[in-house]
Every structure is written in C-alpha cells, then in structure tokens.
Amino acid sequence: MSKRILTVDDSASMRMLLRVSLTAQGYDIEGAEDGVHGLARMQEVDPDLLITDINMPHMDGFELIEAVRALPRFRGTPILVLSTEFSEEKKTRARSAGATGWITKPFDAEKLGAAIRRVCP
Template sequence: MTINVLAVDDSRTMRDMITLALKDEGFDVTTADDGVHGLEVLEGLQPDVIITDINMPRMDGFGFIDAVRGRDESRLTPILVLTTESSDELKIRARNAGATGWIVKPFAQDKLIRALRTVAG
C-alpha cells in the first residue's frame, strides 16, 4: 500500500531530504513551501499523513495545523511536526492544535518512516 504524504517546509533542502528519504520506501510525497501553499495543495489532495515544520513565513505550522483541522476532509488526517524546536511548551501547543506527533530535526530516516507508517495506520 502506497502512503501519500504532504510535506510542508519552507526549506527546499528539507523538502528534498524528506522526499528522498521516503520515495525509496514506497511513499508518494507531495511538497509545499509554507502553510498557505500547503492549504492550496490540500485542495486537490487527500494525503494519508501530513508533515509540517513550525517556523515558516506567511503561515506557521500552528496556523497550518489549525486550518487543516478546520476542514472536514482532513480533520482526522495524522499530522507530524518536523522541526528544530524541542521545547515542551511548543509540543503541548502543537498537540493542542491537533498534531499527532513531533520529530526533531535533523531526523533519522528510519525513525521518520516508522512514525509515518504507525500514524498512517
């Protein structure tokens, strides 16, 4: 079964790293470069899981998670936060917004793949 992933990150390097890490493992990856772009991409996509950064221009990860959770078709889609941030306060804020899990950058490929497969069900 192919798992469709939407990866939202303002860093082209990080989007490329996520895509490379997942493509070889049979994931189908779509990318967006910030929260606003992520919402635009979601209009034509029903991902199995979403990965988002927190610190992005135009719309940060918290705003993006709120917006995703406000849409009927993505209310239950698992969202993993992938960020350099590691404070408990931000993790709690993300969980309260509706994030499913939290992974700190730089990420270990096997850990990311395991987390995605777990939340995608």
C-alpha cells in the same frame, strides 16, 4: 496504492531530503513551501499524512495545523510536526492545534519511517 504524504517546509533542501528518504520507503511525496501553499496543496492532494515544519513565513505550522483540522475532511488525517524545536511549550501548542505527533530535526530516515507507520495505516 502507495500512501501520499504532503511535506510542508520552507526549505527546499529539507523538502528534497524528505522526498528522497520517503520515496525510498515507498511513499508518494508532495511538497509545499509554507502554510498557505500547504493548505492549498492539502485540498488538492488529499494526502494520507501531513508532515509540517513549524517556523515558516506567511503561515506557520501551528496555523496550518489549525486550519487543516478546521476542515471536516481532514479531521482524522494524521499530522506530524517535523521541527528543530523541541520545547514542551511548542509541543503543547502543536498538540492543541491538532498535531498527531512531533519529530525533531534532524531526522533519521528509518525512525521517521517507523514514526509514520505508527500514525499512517
């Protein structure tokens, strides 16, 4: 069975881009438009991997990661941040919130795939 990935990004075009790139690599992709919806979808979809943006309305990526990690069933679920930001400060914040890794936008589909394989069995 193919792996399920939940992508959370407030930009519809970014979600579609992820969907198209990752579906081609054999993943099942679900999407959500902000942290709040992401948290709800997380529990419905129970994905193998969460990929989230940082800057989003309502609930940002840091808050989403913290909220997801606070749920016992997702303690070991890999979470990748996909953001245009790359400052050390933001990365540290993401890490302490519970992120597994950080990918900088714009992404290269192949390298994204490699990064996913490193965290998602």
